[in-house]
Amino acid sequence: MSIVWSERTVTEPVGGIPALGTGPFALWRDAVRWAVLGELEDFLLRACPAPLHRLGAHDVLRQYATGGKCLRSTFMYLGWLCGAPDDPAALRGAAGLELLHAFALLQDDVMDRSATRRGAPAAHVRFARAHRGIGAPGSSFRYGESAAILLGDLCLVWAEQMLRESGLAESALAPAWPRYDKMRVELATGQFADLLNDARTEPALASVLAIARVKSGNYTVRCPLEMGAAMAGCDATVLDALGRYGAAIGEAFQLRDDVLGIFGSQAVTGKPADGDLGERTATSVVVLAREMATPSARSELSWLLHRAQLGPAEIDRARTLIVESGAPERIETMIADLVTRAENALDTGGFTAPMRAALEHMAAACTERIA
Numbered sequence: 001m002s003i004v005w006s007e008r009t010v011t012e013p014v015g016g017i018p019a020l021g022t023g024p025f026a027l028w029r030d031a032v033r034w035a036v037l038g039e040l041e042d043f044l045l046r047a048c049p050a051p052l053h054r055l056g057a058h059d060v061l062r063q064y065a066t067g068g069k070c071l072r073s074t075f076m077y078l079g080w081l082c083g084a085p086d087d088p089a090a091l092r093g094a095a096g097l098e099l100l101h102a103f104a105l106l107q108d109d110v111m112d113r114s115a116t117r118r119g120a121p122a123a124h125v126r127f128a129r130a131h132r133g134i135g136a137p138g139s140s141f142r143y144g145e146s147a148a149i150l151l152g153d154l155c156l157v158w159a160e161q162m163l164r165e166s167g168l169a170e171s172a173l174a175p176a177w178p179r180y181d182k183m184r185v186e187l188a189t190g191q192f193a194d195l196l197n198d199a200r201t202e203p204a205l206a207s208v209l210a211i212a213r214v215k216s217g218n219y220t221v222r223c224p225l226e227m228g229a230a231m232a233g234c235d236a237t238v239l240d241a242l243g244r245y246g247a248a249i250g251e252a253f254q255l256r257d258d259v260l261g262i263f264g265s266q267a268v269t270g271k272p273a274d275g276d277l278g279e280r281t282a283t284s285v286v287v288l289a290r291e292m293a294t295p296s297a298r299s300e301l302s303w304l305l306h307r308a309q310l311g312p313a314e315i316d317r318a319r320t321l322i323v324e325s326g327a328p329e330r331i332e333t334m335i336a337d338l339v340t341r342a343e344n345a346l347d348t349g350g351f352t353a354p355m356r357a358a359l360e361h362m363a364a365a366c367t368e369r370i371a
Contacts, residue, residue, distance in 0.1 A: 017091075020081060021354025025361040032077060032091070033070040039095040039162075040066050047158055056130050057151055060123045064102040065155065067118045071366065072097040072224045075246070078358055079228025082238055082351065089167030090231065096162030097224055099155045104187060104219075106152035110145050111195065112279060124148040156184075168231065175230040183223040190215025202302075205287045209251065212284070216257070217250025221366065241349030245342040245359060252338035253366040255331050258283035262319060263328070277318050280305050284334075288327035297321050335367050 017031040044065065048058050076094035084090065108114070109122040116122055121129070128144025136143070160180070163173070193211045225242045234242075261276035262285055276283055286305075290298055301321045304314055322328065342363055346356050 017086065019086065020358055021352070025358055028358070029074060029361070029365075032074050035091055036070045036073045036095040036098060037066050039092050040098055043095070043158070043162055047161070052151075055147070056126065057147075060126055060148075060151060061102065061155070063118060063120055064105050064123065065098050068098065068101065069365075070098060071362075072101055072220055075221055075362065076224035076228040078355070078362065079225040079230075079234075079242060080232045082229045082242065082349075082355060083232030083234035087168075090228070093163040093166035093168055093173075093231070094224070094228065096159045096166070099159035099162060100184070100187075100219075103152045103155035103159065104191075106148050106155065107191070110148050110152075111191070122148075123151060172231045172233075175233075176227045179223060179227050179230060183219050183227075186214040186223075187219050202290065203282050203287060205284060205291065208282055208284055208287050209254075212254040212258075213247070213251055217254045218247070220253055221250035222246025238349050238351075241345050241351075244345035245349075245363075248338040248342035248345065249363050249366050252335045252342075252363075255284055255335050255338070256367050256369075258285045259328060259331055262286075262322065277305075277315050278310055285322060285327050285331055288330055289322040289325040292327050292330065293321065293325040297325060339363055339367055 017035055018028055020028055041062075044058065044061050048061060052058065073091075073094040073096075076097055077091055080087070080090040080094070105117060106123050109117055110124050114122050115125055124144040124147070126144070127147035128140040131138075131140040131143040163176070163180070190211055190213075194215055222243055223246070225246045226239055229239055229242055258276070261281070261283055276286070290301060293301060301318060304310065304318045304321075307314065310318070343360065346359060351359070
C-alpha cells in the first residue's frame with residue numbers, strides 16, 4: 001500500500017532549508033528552527049482570539065512557544081526525513097509540538113510556582129501583574145494562575161490543530177495519532193507523579209528516572225522521532241532503531257537538565273540557579289548524592305533539604321556536599337553511556353550517512369555541558 005504524504009510533490013528545499021547533508025549541520029538546524037518559528041508565528045496570529053491579544057496572551061505565547069531551541073519539532077522532522085523527502089506540510093505539523101511543549105511549560109510553572117521562564121517573568125506572574133494593573137476585583141494571584149492554565153489548555157488544542165491542518169494527507173497522519181495520544185497521556189502521567197516528587201521523601205533513583213522518562217525524555221526525543229517516522233511510512237527496523245536511540249538520548253537529556261538545575265546559570269537555563277534545590281526537587285543528582293555521600297555528609301544534606309527555607313549560603317553548602325559526594329561525575333558517566341547506547345542503536349537502522357550524522361549532532365546538542 002502506498003502512502004500519500006501531502007497534496008503536492010516537493011522537489012526543492014523547504015522554506016530556505018538546505019537539503020540535509022549538503023552543508024554544516026548547524027546551518028540546517030538553524031534553518032529548521034527559523035522555519036518552525038515562522039510557522040508558529042503565522043498560526044498564532046490566526047488562532048489567538050482578539051480578546052486574548054488585549055490581555056497580553058500573545059506576548060506570553062511568544063515567550064513560551066517561540067523562545068526555545070525547537071528540539072521536539074526538529075526531532076519530529078528528522079523522523080520524517082528518515083522515510084520521506086522535505087515537505088513544508090511535515091515541517092508545519094512538526095512545529096505544532098512546540099505548542100505542546102508550551103502547554104507543558106505553562107502548567108509546570110503554575111504547579112512549581114516558578115517565578116521566571118526563559119529569563120522573563122513566568123506566565124502566571126505576568127497575568128497577575130496585568131490583573132493588578134487594571135485594578136480588576138478579586139485575587140490577582142488566582143487570576144494569574146487560572147489564566148496561565150487556560151492558555152496552556154489552548155496550546156494543547158492548537159498543537160493538535162497544527163498537525164491536523166498541516167496539509168499532510170490522512171494516510172500519513174493516521175499512524176501518528178495513536179503515538180500522539182500515548183505521548184500526551186505519558187506526559188500528564190509523569191506530571192502527576194512529579195507532584196509527589198520531593199527530595200525530602202528520599203525516593204529511589206529508579207523512581208526518579210522513571211518519572212523523568214515519561215515527563216520529559218520520551219516526549220522530547222523518542223516520541224517526536226517515532227511520530228515523524230511513522231508518518232513517513234518507515235518500516236519496523238527504522239522505528240525500532242529510532243525508538244532505542246530516542247529513549248537513550250531522552251534520558252540523557254533529562255540527566256543533563258538535572259545537572260544544570262543545580263549547577264547551571266540563570267543565563268543558560270532561564271530559571272533561578274537555585275531552583276531545584278530551593279524547591280527540594282528530587283532530581284537524579286540529589287538522589288545520587290544522598291546514596292554516595294558519607295554518613296555525615298548525607299545527614300547534613302538531609303538537614304539542609306528539610307529546612308523551611310534555603311538561603312544563598314545553604315544553597316552553596318548543599319552544592320558543595322553534592323560535588324564532594326561524586327554524584328556529578330557519576331551522572332556524567334551515565335550520560336556518556338547513554339549516548340554510546342544511542343549511537344549503537346543507529347547501527348541497526350540502515351540510516352544514510354547524513355541522517356546518522358544529524359542524529360549524532362542532535363545527541364550532542366541534548367547532552368552538551370553548559371556552564
